[in-house]
Amino acid sequence: MKNVLITGSTKGMGRSIAIAFANEGLNVAICSRNEQELLNFKEELELIDAGVKVFAMKADGSKKAELLKFAAAAEAEFGFIDVVVNNLGTFIPSSILDDTEDTFQIQMNTNLMPSYELYRYFGKTMANARKGHFFNICSVAALNPVPQAGTYSVTKYALLGLTRVMRLEMQEHGVKVTAVIPGSTLTDSWKDAVVDKNTMVLPEDIASAIISIYRMSTGANVDEIIIKPAPGQL
Template identity: 30%
Template sequence: MPIFSTEALRDKHVLITGATGGIGYETAKLLVKMGARVTVTGRNQEKLEQLEKELLQMASKEQVFVQRADLAKQEERENLVGQAEKQLGFISGLVNSAGIGGGNLVEELDEETLDRVMNLNFKYTLLLTQAVYRKMLEKQEGAIVNLASLSGLRGTHGGTAYAASKFAVVGWTQSMALEAIEHGIRVNAVCPGYVDTEMAWNGIRRRAEKNGISFEEGMKNAASEIPSGRLSTPEEVANTIAFLLTDAAGNIVGESLKISGGSVMR
């Protein structure tokens, strides 16, 4: 359940990548409810249109801008930022939610897979952030939230590429935060454990197949490994992201907040 008022992000414009599903999708809806103007992007046009429909049921056209973009392409990254500012004004917040999962043993990991995971989870995200950050520097204000992972804080069996990409996000977050805060810009990350989304389901499904059990059994096993006894919800992660964008988090800098139901305690 949202814990913020409709005034918490009033007059803020937030760009959200990876908004076509899971955490990004729920974050977009929450930020609109908090009064923010939001630009949402992703690669799936059909899902973008569905999200736009939902957002416009909660907000006016002046509060929402939707544009499909492939972050791998420089011209599309730059066009996204330019069009977002043209439509809704200065981008004061950025949520880097775009990313992919994946599980490969080291001996099975091929270069193509490694490049795909590292590029989308880290390289292209950093390059988009650079484009937005340059705009923030002109205003000397802003807040950036990167979606990392619990796998960015500890390794995972069969997750070398994914964990490496998220470790990179955490390291980049900490390093950039030291530069950005000199200009009044805050940079932080969230590090979810298992979240009840398609990405987590795919990972649990692969693990279940390897162990010769059903997906349902795999879900139960995954939940039983978490001290709280359940997976986090996308809404819970969205609430944490939203908090980091508000003035209430004004002195939180370079942190990687865990949302794991206590998983790191074991």
């Protein structure tokens, strides 16, 4: 049985991705800062398939030590991690000149650092095994910066750049790397806005795309996939 590790896994896209992989029959490793939310979701995932194991650990993925502790614990529980989904992210709407003192560091630690550190943690093991797949959840802000979310755009640019480097480093070792680039997606980032869900990408759409890519033959890799609302960006 194969194993997937997902960050930012109890809400929004991460939640839908975890459910999709459980339905696919993979063991799932999830983390969250909210222990009760985590345990509730663990139970929900276990009901999907009695054969699927779910490893849940309270951890703040934006803190390197906690992130790597989670990665090591999941590896100890499951063995080889076949798929890593770097989904953890935060959106802070602010122009760079209006950023608070910690805005830059918060977004670097949440939007970029986890993907970098989990790549360093799992990359050599995957390369030696000549198998594995990294999915990094980027953003259309990495392609077209949003001035109302300047630092967010910068960190997503950096994440897309990291993903491209990862792919070049891994391709000779048979390890796949995919940048998932969503547009306006109905997640907690929009919880205070009045929006029509029929004009947005849904978290389930992102999960569906990832599973379709995961199912492809050994010789095929989707480098980057852009998923935007059919009526255009909000």
